[in-house]
Amino acid sequence: MQQDKKNSPLNVIILAVVLCVVCSLVVSTAAVGLKSLQDKNVALDRKANLLQVTGFEDLGTSADINELFGQRFEIEIIDLETGEPAVAKAMAALNEVGKKMKNEEETLVKYDQVWASKSKKDSVSDQLSKDEDTIQIKYREKFSHVYIMKSESGKVEKYVFPVRGYGLWSMMKGYLAVEPDLQTIAGLTFYDQAETPGLGGEIKSVKFKAQWPGKQIYGAKGDVRVQVVKSAPDDQYSIDALTGATITSNGVSKMMKYWLGDQGFGPYIKLKKQSQPEAANTTMVTTGEKTNG
Numbered sequence: 001m002q003q004d005k006k007n008s009p010l011n012v013i014i015l016a017v018v019l020c021v022v023c024s025l026v027v028s029t030a031a032v033g034l035k036s037l038q039d040k041n042v043a044l045d046r047k048a049n050l051l052q053v054t055g056f057e058d059l060g061t062s063a064d065i066n067e068l069f070g071q072r073f074e075i076e077i078i079d080l081e082t083g084e085p086a087v088a089k090a091m092a093a094l095n096e097v098g099k100k101m102k103n104e105e106e107t108l109v110k111y112d113q114v115w116a117s118k119s120k121k122d123s124v125s126d127q128l129s130k131d132e133d134t135i136q137i138k139y140r141e142k143f144s145h146v147y148i149m150k151s152e153s154g155k156v157e158k159y160v161f162p163v164r165g166y167g168l169w170s171m172m173k174g175y176l177a178v179e180p181d182l183q184t185i186a187g188l189t190f191y192d193q194a195e196t197p198g199l200g201g202e203i204k205s206v207k208f209k210a211q212w213p214g215k216q217i218y219g220a221k222g223d224v225r226v227q228v229v230k231s232a233p234d235d236q237y238s239i240d241a242l243t244g245a246t247i248t249s250n251g252v253s254k255m256m257k258y259w260l261g262d263q264g265f266g267p268y269i270k271l272k273k274q275s276q277p278e279a280a281n282t283t284m285v286t287t288g289e290k291t292n293g
């Protein structure tokens with residue numbers, strides 16, 4: 001009789017509800033408690049990727065990565081439309097949309113441009129027309145990070161641009177490293193993508209990545225010439241597409257055209273080439289009218 005009471009439907013339901021509440025409490029507490037650790041790991045992973053794409057190997061412990069990154073990298077925030085430094089402007093825009101930034105230093109480190117684009121808020125993003133949106137982002141952030149890797153003596157050795165674009169299944173996010181001439185690619189790496197392993201996922205392979213260093217970005221007329229194509233010609237602009245993954249490969253090609261063109265880092269690159277003697281005698285990038293619609 002006592003046993004029957006214990007197994008009554010009401011008791012089973014109460015037990016199930018209590019279990020659900022306890023489990024959800026445990027999961028949400030763990031998620032909140034681990035958030036800062038997760039953020040730290042994401043930041044560390046980004047730094048490791050930035051170091052690797054600029055040629056650093058055997059990175060060591062997390063302390064080593066943080067130290068090396070701090071010594072050799074400068075972070076900038078630029079206005080994508082003009083190419084000019086814009087950390088103060090970005091900070092004001094972020095504060096306007098409720099992302100409170102205490103100062104410029106915090107803004108440099110914490111600004112999340114993918115968030116800005118997804119927020120669809122006027123202060124921090126511009127809507128792209130269908131024709132402009134070749135990489136499927138819908139809204140482009142107004143401000144972007146640029147990472148500058150310097151030698152121990154402080155000479156610019158690489159520029160690194162955050163790039164992204166849609167493949168077959170996922171938004172592929174990576175870093176493109178460029179030599180100080182702002183014409184020669186130094187490397188490309190992806191830190192976040194979900195293409196099929198063995199097919200599109202091969203964008204992370206050593207073989208695919210090895211094709212990038214030395215490729216030229218702009219043609220004589222300032223047009224973005226670097227491309228990913230099937231049966232690539234043996235020239236200074238072309239990267240061989242991945243076998244059985246043409247859609248992912250096309251995504252990477254479009255990403256290059258977008259981010260190195262007028263909608264992306266074109267204006268910044270043009271300004272740098274004007275102001276830097278080492279880049280002055282390479283091809284100029286032509287920037288067009290404002291085309292955000």
Ligand SMILES: Cc1cc2nc3c(=O)[nH]c(=O)nc-3n(C[C@H](O)[C@H](O)[C@H](O)COP(=O)(O)O)c2cc1C
Pocket residue numbers: 168169195196197199200201242243244245246247248249
């Ligand atoms: C299960 C599955 C996963 C696939 N994953 C990818 C992928 O990650 N990237 C890609 O471009 N194509 C992928 N494809 C193939 C595409 O559907 C398409 O056939 C291919 O991009 C065409 O490339 P090809 O012209 O080199 O054959 C996948 C196909 C299947 C059946």
